[in-house]
Amino acid sequence: xxxxxxxxxxxxxxxxxxxxxxxxxxxxxxxxxxxxxxxxxxxxxxxxxxxxxxxxxxxxxxxxxxxxxxxxxxxxxxxxxxxxxxxxxxxxxxxxxxxxxxxxxxxxxxxxxxxxxxxxxxxxxxxxxxxxxxxxxxxxxxxxxxxxxxxxxxxxxxxxxxxxxxxxxxxxxxxxxxxxxxxxxxxxxxxxxxxxxxxxxxxxxxxxxxxxxxxxxxxxxxxxxxxxxxxxxxxxxxxxxxxxxxxxxxxxxxxxxxxxxxxxxxxxxxxxxxxxxxxxxxxxxxxxxxxxxxxxxxxxxxxxxxxxxxxxxxxxxxxxxxxxxxxxxxxxxxxxxxxxxxxxxxxxxxxxxxxxxxxxxxxxxxxxxx
Amino acid sequence: xxxxxxxxxxxxxxxxxxxxxxxxxxxxxxxxxxxxxxxxxxxxxxxxxxxxxxxxxxxxxxxxxxxxxxxxxxxxxxxxxxxxxxxxxxxxxxxxxxxxxxxxxxxxxxxxxxxxxxxxxxxxxxxxxxxxxxxxxxxxxxxxxxxxxxxxxxxxxxxxxxxxxxxxxxxxxxxxxxxxxxxxxxxxxxxxxxxxxxxxxxxxxxxxxxxxxxxxxxxxxxxxxxxxxxxxxxxxxxxxxxxxxxxxxxxxxxxxxxxxxxxxxxxxxxxxxxxxxxxxxxxxxxxxxxxxxxxxxxxxxxxxxxxxxxxxxxxxxxxxxxxxxxxxxxxxxxxxxxxxxxxxxxxxxxxxxxxxxxxxxxxxxxxxxxxxxxxxxxxxxxxxxxxxxxxxxxxxxxxxxxxxxxxxxxxxxxxxxxxxxxxxxxxxxxxxxxxxxxxxxxxxxxxxxxxxxxxxxxxxxxxxxxxxxxxxxxxxxxxxxxxxxxxxxxxxxxxxxxxxxxxxxxxx
Numbered sequence: 001x002x003x004x005x006x007x008x009x010x011x012x013x014x015x016x017x018x019x020x021x022x023x024x025x026x027x028x029x030x031x032x033x034x035x036x037x038x039x040x041x042x043x044x045x046x047x048x049x050x051x052x053x054x055x056x057x058x059x060x061x062x063x064x065x066x067x068x069x070x071x072x073x074x075x076x077x078x079x080x081x082x083x084x085x086x087x088x089x090x091x092x093x094x095x096x097x098x099x100x101x102x103x104x105x106x107x108x109x110x111x112x113x114x115x116x117x118x119x120x121x122x123x124x125x126x127x128x129x130x131x132x133x134x135x136x137x138x139x140x141x142x143x144x145x146x147x148x149x150x151x152x153x154x155x156x157x158x159x160x161x162x163x164x165x166x167x168x169x170x171x172x173x174x175x176x177x178x179x180x181x182x183x184x185x186x187x188x189x190x191x192x193x194x195x196x197x198x199x200x201x202x203x204x205x206x207x208x209x210x211x212x213x214x215x216x217x218x219x220x221x222x223x224x225x226x227x228x229x230x231x232x233x234x235x236x237x238x239x240x241x242x243x244x245x246x247x248x249x250x251x252x253x254x255x256x257x258x259x260x261x262x263x264x265x266x267x268x269x270x271x272x273x274x275x276x277x278x279x280x281x282x283x284x285x286x287x288x289x290x291x292x293x294x295x296x297x298x299x300x301x302x303x304x305x306x307x308x309x310x311x312x313x314x315x316x317x318x319x320x321x322x323x324x325x326x327x328x329x330x331x332x333x334x335x336x337x338x339x340x341x342x343x344x345x346x347x348x349x350x351x352x353x354x355x356x357x358x359x360x361x362x363x364x365x366x367x368x369x370x
Numbered sequence: 371x372x373x374x375x376x377x378x379x380x381x382x383x384x385x386x387x388x389x390x391x392x393x394x395x396x397x398x399x400x401x402x403x404x405x406x407x408x409x410x411x412x413x414x415x416x417x418x419x420x421x422x423x424x425x426x427x428x429x430x431x432x433x434x435x436x437x438x439x440x441x442x443x444x445x446x447x448x449x450x451x452x453x454x455x456x457x458x459x460x461x462x463x464x465x466x467x468x469x470x471x472x473x474x475x476x477x478x479x480x481x482x483x484x485x486x487x488x489x490x491x492x493x494x495x496x497x498x499x500x501x502x503x504x505x506x507x508x509x510x511x512x513x514x515x516x517x518x519x520x521x522x523x524x525x526x527x528x529x530x531x532x533x534x535x536x537x538x539x540x541x542x543x544x545x546x547x548x549x550x551x552x553x554x555x556x557x558x559x560x561x562x563x564x565x566x567x568x569x570x571x572x573x574x575x576x577x578x579x580x581x582x583x584x585x586x587x588x589x590x591x592x593x594x595x596x597x598x599x600x601x602x603x604x605x606x607x608x609x610x611x612x613x614x615x616x617x618x619x620x621x622x623x624x625x626x627x628x629x630x631x632x633x634x635x636x637x638x639x640x641x642x643x644x645x646x647x648x649x650x651x652x653x654x655x656x657x658x659x660x661x662x663x664x665x666x667x668x669x670x671x672x673x674x675x676x677x678x679x680x681x682x683x684x685x686x687x688x689x690x691x692x693x694x695x696x697x698x699x700x701x702x703x704x705x706x707x708x709x710x711x712x713x714x715x716x717x718x719x720x721x722x723x724x725x726x727x728x729x730x731x732x733x734x735x736x737x738x739x740x741x742x743x744x745x746x747x748x749x750x751x752x753x754x755x756x757x758x759x760x761x762x763x764x765x766x767x768x769x770x771x772x773x774x775x776x777x778x779x780x781x782x783x784x785x786x787x788x789x790x791x792x793x794x795x796x797x798x799x800x801x802x803x804x805x806x807x808x809x810x811x812x813x814x815x816x817x818x819x820x821x822x823x824x825x826x827x828x829x830x831x832x833x834x835x836x837x838x839x840x841x842x843x844x845x846x847x848x849x850x851x852x853x854x855x856x857x858x859x860x861x862x863x864x865x866x867x868x869x870x871x872x873x874x875x876x877x878x
Contacts, residue, residue, distance in 0.1 A: 084848020
């Protein structure tokens with residue numbers, strides 16, 4: 001080896017020795033986890049070796065070229081196989097077991113009657129169909145942008161969940177109404193699920209609720225929920241519940257002593273419990289829920305827990321909050337949204353409830369035949 | 371081996387396969403039970419995997435090289451540079467033997483598929499009978515006949531009727547392209563059948579969501595493959611060449627082959643992206659399975675190997691420039707380009723997390739999600755590096771570096787003088803290694819396309835009830851891909867030696 005070459009190699013080695021810890025430290029400071037730092041370190045080593053190759057003296061022609069050709073194959077074979085073996089792997093048994101259940105063992109679910117076991121079976125089915133690839137649940141699984149998080153899906157009505165599962169194109173939330181995401185949810189579950197799986201998945205999804213004291217995630221500002229809440233408030237959904245009769249259609253009270261819903265700063269009666277004395281803007285989620293469910297002591301406000309489901313109570317609360325804008329969504333914003341194309345789609349979607357129910361029933365019929 | 375004998379073997383095997391297909395179609399009319407036979411030791415899937423991949427690699431070769439050959443013959447005719455004529459002729463000789471290999475492996479593939487997966491074979495045959503027996507057979511016979519005629523008339527038509535000879539070559543390419551398009555309809559149908567399948571017309575079955583993207587992807591891939599194989603042949607021949615003239619010729623051939631291979635490699639990442647987008651549009655869950663779930667690490671390997679191809683091609687330019695006088699002045703700028711290429715490749719392969727599935731599964735070496743996230747998942751402020759915009763920028767940079775190096779090469783040529791045959795001997799092995807990489811990558815990604823169907827033979831339509839209905843690990847697939855590549859390489863090397871060793875004999 002010539003002196004020039006030797007100096008050249010030493011120079012490159014020094015650069016590599018400096019670059020290796022520098023890359024490690026910089027990537028650490030930037031927040032790269034350890035495996036990524038190793039990856040960058042490997043790249044530094046490869047670049048170093050490659051640069052040695054660049055300035056290597058010209059190769060002599062060999063008499064036994066065949067052996068060198070064979071060696072080239074061997075290097076390629078070993079390097080690529082080692083890369084394949086060295087990268088993260090999974091245990092195929094897990095997918096095999098999933099497939100076994102999906103292709104042969106899934107009828108067992110149909111026999112489950114116990115509600116707790118049914119939910120467990122639903123979790124199994126959820127995993128079998130790999131719903132987690134798109135939906136985040138309990139912090140695990142799909143990217144947020146790919147499909148709605150399902151932590152609070154249990155608050156939705158059974159019909160809504162069925163429709164979202166069997167006829168996903170019926171309604172697409174605003175944030176997912178994008179060309180790439182619009183039809184991302186598979187529309188074949190009425191053909192793929194059998195009755196047992198369907199029952200179990202429904203039980204599992206209905207069981208998913210984050211907290212009984214918190215407004216389900218996103219509902220304070222979700223136009224669909226707010227409009228459903230408005231229908232309850234106005235007595236359209238259930239004629240025996242008509243909030244507007246006392247609080248007025250636009251939140252301006254029409255009954256003496258009824259809470260003025262339009263003013264977020266207005267306080268309630270001094271006679272009422274502590275939380276009611278607070279202005280609306282300071283109400284916690286639980287304050288809203290309790291006021292509707294249990295009523296307000298020593299006032300004419302009755303508890304509506306017998307007539308409304310907890311889910312409906314949250315919907316009414318979401319609508320009421322828009323009257324004063326206490327939770328971010330105002331009537332003006334809502335109106336502006338309903339003027340948009342997506343808003344018009346929502347109005348039309350809600351109007352077609354009977355038609356939608358008919359379609360879901362028909363799709364459920366297909367499941368019975370699977 | 372005489373080319374006449376090769377032609378006879380090809381014709382005989384083609385007829386045998388055709389007869390077998392028609393008999394199978396007749397049998398498929400009755401209810402066929404699932405096969406009870408399991409291939410010893412390796413299982414049915416591996417048998418089909420091995421045979422079909424080797425068949426596909428030869429198929430890619432015999433579809434890609436005729437494009438290359440005709441273009442070379444045309445340039446030779448226009449420029450009167452006889453090197454193009456020699457290049458076209460020698461590659462054609464190898465291609466002819468590869469036709470026979472393609473037919474043999476195609477026949478084996480059909481026979482094993484009928485025997486090991488009779489129900490699926492019957493289903494596909496009934497659905498695609500006019501394509502499989504009518505269109506495909508006619509096209510295949512046309513292509514083979516034209517190819518042998520193309521060869522036999524090369525000298526007899528001579529320079530006077532070169533146009534007619536070229537027209538025959540174009541005919542080979544057209545029929546080859548249509549043959550590929552016909553059989554791609556079945557392959558793409560299995561992944562993206564029309565919705566609903568029942569009642570779909572033959573055209574709807576053929577023109578399914580990924581048919582055109584698959585054709586375009588394979589067309590580019592095949593020409594790229596042909597270019598790299600031509601370069602590999604040059605590498606082989608240069609090593610065994612005895613004279614300066616031959617060495618100069620194969621040095622030149624290696625450069626031309628690599629240039630064509632690279633020219634068609636450049637748009638492949640974009641074409642692959644379009645193909646994946648169509649798969650995603652057809653069924654987002656397929657796209658997710660591919661890019662984020664069980665096949666995600668396969669794409670890591672794809673990124674690394676494509677990076678190797680680009681760096682390898684640029685290294686070859688580096689070696690090529692060494693034989694141009696006065697090209698030393700570009701050394702520093704090319705070195706900077708290499709650093710850019712390596713950094714871009716590192717960004718290209720950065721995954722969201724270093725686990726092989728979307729969510730943590732038992733046996734992956736982490737006790738819980740938090741532990742995995744701490745050591746193997748990008749924190750949210752760095753997550754952009756795993757998304758498409760970052761990848762697109764990285765790929766664009768690698769492509770730009772490659773283009774820049776070719777521009778520098780031409781600039782060096784303008785002022786300097788090239789001495790063909792004086793290239794560093796290392797270049798021969800670079801050419802062989804590059805083609806090894808292309809073959810390995812092609813076999814590997816072909817498997818990914820098949821595995822994308824998960825536990826279906828025909829997605830959402832025919833479930834796979836066999837024990838092999840799962841995605842094998844990356845390690846398993848890599849080992850198998852290496853075996854496939856070795857088989858293909860061994861046969862191709864044999865073909866090159868058999869057909870061309872006399873070309874460099876000292877007595878010639």
